[in-house]
Amino acid sequence: MQKLDKLTKRRILFLLTAMFFLGVSATDIYIASLPQMVADFHSTPQTVNLTLSSYSIGIAFGVLFTGELSNRFGRRKVLLWGVSCFSAAAGLITFAPTIWGIIILRVIQSFGCAVILIVPRLILKDCMDEREQVHANGVLLMGLIISPAIAPVLGAYIATYLSWHYCFLFSAIAGFILVAITKKILPETNLERISRIPSLQRYLKGYLSLLKNRIFITLTLIYASGVGAYFAFIGISSYLYIGYLHISPIKYSYVFLGLSAAYLTGNQLMQLLNRKKAPLVNIIGIGVYSTASGVVILIITLFFDNLTVIALLATIGVLLMRVANALINPPTQIKIMSHFHTQSAQALGLNMCIGFSVNSLATYMVTMLPTYPLLSFVLTSGIFIGICLAAYKLNHKIIS
Structure with missing residues (x-):
């Protein structure tokens, strides 16, 4: 050292x-x-x-x-x-x-x-x-x-x-x-x-073994799809708030102050649960259900015409997603590094690689319906959260 x-x-x-x-x-x-x-x-x-x-x-x-x-x-x-x-x-x-x-x-x-x-x-x-x-x-x-x-x-x-x-x-x-x-x-x-x-062949062999492991795939799907839903918001939010809801760029930017506070709140909750010795899989589960709740609120916004109500409900939905990110991200990556101790660096690198790739996909997918930014956001985030929820429900015993 x-x-x-x-x-x-x-x-x-x-x-x-x-x-x-x-x-x-x-x-x-x-x-x-x-x-x-x-x-x-x-x-x-x-x-x-x-x-x-x-x-x-x-x-x-x-x-x-x-x-x-x-x-x-x-x-x-x-x-x-x-x-x-x-x-x-x-x-x-x-x-x-x-x-x-x-x-x-x-x-x-x-x-x-x-x-x-x-x-x-x-x-x-x-x-x-x-x-x-x-x-x-x-x-x-x-x-x-x-x-x-x-x-x-x-x-x-x-x-x-x-x-x-x-x-x-x-x-x-x-x-x-x-x-x-x-x-x-x-x-x-x-x-x-x-x-x-090290040779590229050695890298590829290690990554392939991880991609065949159900625990790695489950934890990575939960992590990546949860963050992907939030990045769908990143990709569409300016068009939604500024173009569709007619909010000024400066006032729109204040939404991100709330999102940072939401992430900090989720982080504090995660640490509290950890101090109380809550199993990591349970902390992850709280995050998964929190982000699913956010999507439900986003779906509800589709039934309103009042722009103020839409802005309020959409913001609340995304705040719940951001809280969920703080509850999901550290525990999933800690479990990956702990389970794959001898491959921890490779496992974390591949986990982050898949996560950023999903972020890239989300920011592109969410603009598929540019004239309907709210609907596009609801559909894109719904797809990713559906994957996140399914991965957790089907495999939570395996990752315990």
Whole structure:
């Protein structure tokens, strides 16, 4: 383990948390601008939403190999390249003349985000003991809670008073600042690099064995479909609130403050149940039924014509989904790592890969009926939650 003093560890943790926030915010910051991008590029919601889907699918594949790259070439070097790649792509998006140029650049940006999601956790493992890691990872993951609260509001103001292009410029500048700080304060923490990256055949063999395992498939389906339903909201929400419900971009962005509070509430409930020694499968079950309740409320919105009532019920439904994400995500991934102890890194990587792939699919599927955003959202989220509920009901004894 790399021995560092407390002050250096604190600085590194602050730096890595800022990177986490930056990577997650890359979608949240321009979410309110999707309808305007459709208009600016004379495009369609389906095409513009590929900027979301391509980002998720790029992360899905990037997380499979990022860890091994840092094992071979070092954490510091891979992290610097990753954040630089992320920032350069964001800067180029600012000046991209076509929507397809943005989509390609978003794929490049996503590879940088994959590094940001994986390498900081490995750096913490390199320089901290288990007790320190628990605390540090809790701080690190605050980026996942804070970003959806702050980034959409910040992006809505930037887009309203400047232009959506400046949302990407903001990400680029912030990213390059973090690159400069990283060069100055982050030492190399991987003192035992591998001599060569394992063969692709070895990777594929391990992934294939996981895909044949019913426990892995069940836990991953529950996790991925639950998050996929929420990402359906991410993909359609701006068209629903701004275009259909005629809510201003700034007021729409405030919905994400509530969603962050909902996730934090679910996280606190999960920790309370865990302290009371509730079985993880029961905690997951509460999350599954919570997200199913959210879909039921969304279905009810279809029977109302009043836009205020629709906005209220739709928001309540999504808040329940977000609470459910906090109850489902950590327990499913913990059970995966515990059950597949000797393959924990591969199992978690494949789990995240499938999750981000489903997110990509959800953000694309939800725009299939662009003139009926509410119906499209209800149908898409209903499909994913149906899968989530079926996977749990049919296999909850197996994953106990």
